[in-house]
Amino acid sequence: MNDFNLPQIIFSKIFRAVVEFELIDEGDKILIGVSGGKDSLLLIYALATLKQRTKKNFSLAALTIDPKFSDDFKEKLIAVKKICNELGIEHDICEIDIAKLIREQNNKNACYTCAYFRRAVMNRRANELGANKIAYAHHLDDAVETFFMSLLSTGQLNTFQPKTFLDRTNLTVIRPLIYVRESEIKNLTQGFEILKSPCPFDGFTNRQRIKNLIAELEKDFPNIFSHLAAAMRKNSIGELWDAPKTRQEMRETYFSFK
Numbered sequence: 014m015n016d017f018n019l020p021q022i023i024f025s026k027i028f029r030a031v032v033e034f035e036l037i038d039e040g041d042k043i044l045i046g047v048s049g050g051k052d053s054l055l056l057i058y059a060l061a062t063l064k065q066r067t068k069k070n071f072s073l074a075a076l077t078i079d080p081k082f083s084d085d086f087k088e089k090l091i092a093v094k095k096i097c098n099e100l101g102i103e104h105d106i107c108e109i110d111i112a113k114l115i116r117e118q119n120n121k122n123a124c125y126t127c128a129y130f131r132r133a134v135m136n137r138r139a140n141e142l143g144a145n146k147i148a149y150a151h152h153l154d155d156a157v158e159t160f161f162m163s164l165l166s167t168g169q170l171n172t173f174q175p176k177t178f179l180d181r182t183n184l185t186v187i188r189p190l191i192y193v194r195e196s197e198i199k200n201l202t203q204g205f206e207i208l209k210s211p212c213p214f215d216g217f218t219n220r221q222r223i224k225n226l227i228a229e230l231e232k233d234f235p236n237i238f239s240h241l242a243a244a245m246r247k248n249s250i251g252e253l254w255d256a257p258k259t260r261q262e263m264r265e266t267y268f269s270f271k
Contacts, residue, residue: 019062023201026192027059034175036187037063037146041071043187044144046135047104049077049093049208052150055198056190060148061100063189075104076138078131080111082211092206107134123214136182144184151188154195154224157241162223172245 019027031037045060047053060073075097079086087106097104111130115123139147151173160172177186190198209215230237243249 017058019058020201023193023197024059024062024066027063027189030175030189030191031063034187034191036176036189037069037071039070041146042142042144043071043073043146043148044135044139044142045073045075045102045148046131046150047075047077047093047097048150048210049090050150050210051198051202051205051207052152052190052195054093054096054205054207055193055202056148056150057096057100057102059189061102073100073102074142074144075102076135077104077106078134079106079108080127080131080211081108082112082213086211089208093208105138107138109134124218124220127212136179136184139184140182146185146187148187148189150190152190152193152195152198153242156191156245157238158220158223158227160245161227161241162219165223166219170244 037043043060045053045057047057057075063069064071064073075093077090077093090106094104109130111127114130115126118126135147139145156172160170163169163171173188175188175191178184179186227238227241234240
């Protein structure tokens with residue numbers, strides 16, 4: 014492996030996630046989703062390091078999706094190709110004109126459309142390669158932001174899981190960076206050739222608003238992030254109201270007043 018050394022404190026967080034959520038099994042073939050951004054580049058190094066430092070036998074491949082948001086996207090992937098080559102990881106690029114699909118919908122639900130087609134391409138390519146797992150570079154901040162966004166927009170307590178089985182495709186999605194903070198990733202990847210997101214909506218999404226809101230709230234509530242992270246656990250539920258009753262369930266009590 015090249016001269017990048019994954020700090021032990023970060024490796025320990027990744028290894029904790031892999032062990033706690035049973036993310037990697039013997040004989041796995043894992044397809045890594047690589048955008049070229051800081052998170053996915055660290056994920057490549059993390060999984061390569063894990064493969065090197067442990068006796069678990071698994072193989073890696075990587076896929077970058079070109080959504081056609083820019084004409085020179087492929088040319089900017091030279092650094093990604095180089096890293097994958099140095100680590101002995103097969104890297105492919107798949108084009109899908111997501112930009113056109115979004116334009117045809119007048120920019121409505123752009124994030125949903127982009128995510129849907131990216132996932133579809135990843136799933137298809139994983140099946141073509143004979144991979145049984147897909148690794149995404151979602152980190153702890155992503156999970157907390159999704160949790161908070163779900164509460165504010167739907168009134169429900171939901172976030173994505175560290176490990177999810179997709180029964181339609183017989184694939185398992187894993188997120189090995191789930192215990193790593195985004196700030197830690199930024200510090201670790203300062204010397205990397207980071208590919209800026211070509212998305213025209215980058216920085217203007219609901220997720221970015223939630224990220225900004227958490228940062229603003231931290232000024233008055235310094236522990237809000239850790240509290241949100243703790244609230245994502247199933248054993249964190251305190252005393253809550255019962256679920257709303259139906260008319261039928263309230264019928265007897267209702268007529269007792271008549």
